[in-house]
Amino acid sequence: MTDTLTRPDTATFDPAELIDPARELEEAAPLEILKWAADRYGSRLTFATGFGAEGCVLIDLIGRHQLPIDMFTLDTGLLFPETYDLWQRLESRYGVTIRRVSPEQTVEVQAAAHGPELWTREPDLCCAKRKVSPLESQLAGVDAWITAIRRDQTAARANTLVVEMDAKFGLEKVNPLVRWTKKDTWQHLLRHDVPYNPLHDQGYPSIGCLPCTGRVAAGEDDRAGRWRGTSKTECGLHEPPSTSSEAQEARSTV
Ligand code: SF4
Numbered sequence: 001m002t003d004t005l006t007r008p009d010t011a012t013f014d015p016a017e018l019i020d021p022a023r024e025l026e027e028a029a030p031l032e033i034l035k036w037a038a039d040r041y042g043s044r045l046t047f048a049t050g051f052g053a054e055g056c057v058l059i060d061l062i063g064r065h066q067l068p069i070d071m072f073t074l075d076t077g078l079l080f081p082e083t084y085d086l087w088q089r090l091e092s093r094y095g096v097t098i099r100r101v102s103p104e105q106t107v108e109v110q111a112a113a114h115g116p117e118l119w120t121r122e123p124d125l126c127c128a129k130r131k132v133s134p135l136e137s138q139l140a141g142v143d144a145w146i147t148a149i150r151r152d153q154t155a156a157r158a159n160t161l162v163v164e165m166d167a168k169f170g171l172e173k174v175n176p177l178v179r180w181t182k183k184d185t186w187q188h189l190l191r192h193d194v195p196y197n198p199l200h201d202q203g204y205p206s207i208g209c210l211p212c213t214g215r216v217a218a219g220e221d222d223r224a225g226r227w228r229g230t231s232k233t234e235c236g237l238h239e240p241p242s243t244s245s246e247a248q249e250a251r252s253t254v
Helices: 015-025 032-040 051-063 082-094 107-114 124-140 182-191 198-202 245-252
Strands: 046-050 070-074 099-101 144-146 163-166 171-174
Touching: 015 032, 015 163, 032 046, 032 051, 046 124, 051 082, 051 144, 051 182, 070 124, 070 245, 082 198, 099 124, 144 163
Parallel strands: 046 070, 046 144, 070 099, 144 171
Antiparallel strands: 163 171
């Protein structure tokens, strides 16, 4: 849990190069995709994790196979105590460092500037300041980032490719778990005894900041507890994926 940032050398990338890898990796196992990404991008690759169940799967694969992949988390200062504890347990279990990336303002400074509990009044602004802006600063120094999103999590993620251009942040995005289901995720966690957030066993399938995360009732969508009572469904970290003909082709030709 350090604040050290390794900034790799400048390089360029070409979005047109992504169609073939996306097609070739569509049916690859997550470990194979991670190894491919580590080879392709070297030190200009990073993994942003929020310690969700899927993120724990990727940390397990990176840690057990000692893949040279930088990892960090966006510490909004508002995470659950269980999440901070999980962070330490994962680092200890795998002997890895998952860097802390903090917002420019502490929660207290933000409250002084915008009033208390900004998340209750302007959650988009709060997420922009505490998540999106810090993520932008991290991604400015790399060519690609790894995420733990799955296609079946939300309608907006249904067309996500294994490798795609991230139009929002202007770099490549690698999604090793896109084809996995929730069942696949939990089978992996339990089979390999991977540390995970105990809140998952208490009605919290999706866990973000404490003030904006609630329990989910049986039959509800996994993300129904996030920003409940508002129209907000995403932090703003993941743009809806491309639905271009090239992207569709990459999925349909395997
Ligand atoms: S999830 Fe809530 S508390 Fe966390 S950054 Fe977004 S609005 Fe703020």
